[in-house]
Amino acid sequence: MKDKLNLIGYSLVFLGVVLFILKSTESISIYYIDYITITIGIGIVLVGGLIYGKEKHLLCRIGWHRFEHVGRDAEVKFAFIYKCNRCGRTKRVVRSTGGVG
Ligand SMILES: [Zn+2]
Numbered sequence: 089m090k091d092k093l094n095l096i097g098y099s100l101v102f103l104g105v106v107l108f109i110l111k112s113t114e115s116i117s118i119y120y121i122d123y124i125t126i127t128i129g130i131g132i133v134l135v136g137g138l139i140y141g142k143e144k145h146l147l148c149r150i151g152w153h154r155f156e157h158v159g160r161d162a163e164v165k166f167a168f169i170y171k172c173n174r175c176g177r178t179k180r181v182v183r184s185t186g187g188v189g
Pocket of ligand 1: 143145148152153154172173174175176177
């Protein structure tokens with residue numbers, strides 16, 4: 089259900105952005121439909137996150153984690169471990185060293 093809400097929400101945001109671009113390039117009058125569409129889309133995503141999210145912190149439920157660098161991955165070189173200091177969720181970020189090849 090949450091995935092469905094996210095899909096609808098992000099689709100509306102995308103549609104709003106498309107309308108916004110159309111409005112600025114084609115000079116069509118759609119008033120504030122683009123802004124309204126984006127706002128509703130974001131609203132649906134936020135509400136979906138608040139209702140169905142499992143994270144304890146409200147900001148974490150809408151995907152706004154507060155990641156902090158906690159260490160390196162033991163298996164993958166150049167992979168850094170980040171941990172959210174609100175809900176404890178961890179993520180792994182692989183960083184290239186910048187060299188090509
Ligand atoms: Zn979090």
